[in-house]
Amino acid sequence: MPDTKTRLLEAAVRVIRTKGYAATTVDDLCATAGVSKGSFFHYFKSKDGLALAAVGHFSTMAAGLFAAAPYHQAADPLERVLxxxxxxxxxxxxxxxxxxxxxxxxxxxxxxxxxxxxxxxERGLSSHIGELTRDLALARQLYCPTAEWTAESVGTFMQSVLQGSFIFAKATQSAAVARDCLAHLRRYLEMLFGQSSTVERKET
Structure with missing residues (x-):
């Protein structure tokens, strides 16, 4: 079983994503983590303090998830982006x-x-965009070196589409709209790099 501090961090990640920050209480966090208020205040001075720590905890978990993802195995940087x-x-x-x-x-x-x-x-989001930017820059150099846009701007756009899709998923209570947004993002990236359809190209 995770230690008390880790349980509180994981509870914060879950409860804040479920209820939002303002609606989340210390009682909610303690109940989800299965700890007492005394334990909470032993590790964190306030809900704000736990939220700050949870940002770092979430960013570390996300970094590990994406680092192990299979798209890194592709030799072509555009294939990694897609x-x-x-x-x-x-x-x-x-x-x-x-x-x-x-x-x-x-x-x-x-x-x-x-x-x-x-x-x-902002630091966490920018760090993730930085990871995307490396492959975007390599793909730009390979496919469209004279393009006027920057890899950083496209990485930020990708993250903007993702965050916006999450808002609509919450509004509709469904992941379907997020899937549609990401399908459009993929098509846009193919057009941006001058590829009509990567899938079709591989199948012909």
Whole structure:
């Protein structure tokens, strides 16, 4: 069984993604983690303190998940970029809180009221965009070296589509809209890199 601190971190990731930050209480977090309030305050001074730590915990978990994803095995950087989108589609399963983003959820509620949380979320999102940017830059050099756009801007656009798709998934209570958004994102990326259809190209 995870230690008390880890249980609180995992509870924060789950409860905040389920209820939102404002609606989450210390009692909710303790009940989900199966710990007392005394244990909570032994590790964290406040809900804000736990949220900050949960951002780092979530980012570390996400980094491990994506580092082990199969799209990294492709030799072609564009195939890795498209494979990333395919992988995001493949993990759109389970309850909403299973696949929506803690950082996106937090920053929507705290961007003006909790600058420390906002900045931590921005660092986490930017780090993930940085991972995408490396393959985007290599794919740009290979397929469209004179393109006017930057790899960083496309990485940010990809993350924007993802975060927006999570909002609509919450609004509709369904992953279907997120899958549609990611399908459009994949088609856009193929057009951006001058590929009519990577799938068709491989099958011919």
């Amino acid at each position: 494979g990333y989108v395919d992988f995001r589609v493949s993990i759109l399963s389970g309850a909403l809180w299973d696949y929506t983003c803690l950082l996106g959820t937090l920053v929507q509620e705290t961007y003006d009221t909790h600058p420390d949380i906002r900045n931590a979320c």
